[in-house]
Structures are given as structure tokens and as C-alpha cells.
Amino acid sequence: MFELILSALILLGAFFTLVGSFGLYKLPDFFMRLHGPTKATTLGVGALLIASALYFSFKTDYISMHEILVTLFLFITAPVSAHLMAKAAIHIKIKQVKRTQNQIK
DSSP, rough: OOHHHHHHHHHHHHHHHHHHHHHHSSSSHHHHHHHHHIHHHHHHHHHHHHHHHHHHHHHHSOOOOHHHHHHHHHHHHHHHHHHHHHHHHHTTTOOOOOOHHHHHH
16 A cells, blocks of 8 residues: 555656646746746655655654655745746846736736
8 A cells, every 4th residue: 555655646746747847848938937847846846755755764764854854845945936036027027928918917
């Protein structure tokens, strides 16, 4: 059962990381591209880190604090950095697709 949970977390993490990477590549402007790494990829990497923490915690009989701390740091810093990048992009007036222009104003 433990292997099934780890496998599900790894597959879920890989799927969300792939979706976030496609979003970063395919979306037309900066503001839309910002969603790929900050939402889907953060969730994907978080699932992979949780799977790694569970595996090494059960394998070594110690709680794997490295992965837990990296996961917490990722979940705290990704939204803050995305917000700061979006605010900076608005401030320097980066080109936008017409769909994005209507929603920011």
C-alpha cells in the first residue's frame, strides 16, 4: 500500500510539473505564462518532495526534515515571487495580449 501512495504522488507530481512546463511554453504573454510555474509546477514539485520525504522517513526511521523544509519554503516563496514579478511587469508596462489587458485594468 505504501508503494501505491508513493507511486501516486510521483505520478501526480510529474503530471503537474509537465502541465506547468507546457503552460510556460505555450501561453502567449508574460502574465499568462506566470501561472504555469507558480501554480501547476509548484504543486507538482511539492508532490514529488512529499513522496521523497515519506520514502526516506520510512526507510531510515527518521523524519526527513530536508524535504519538508524545502516543500514549505517552496509553497511560501512561489506565490510571493509571482506576485512581485506581476507587479514589476505592470510597472514597466510589458506587452500584453488583448485578453490580458482587459482583465488587469
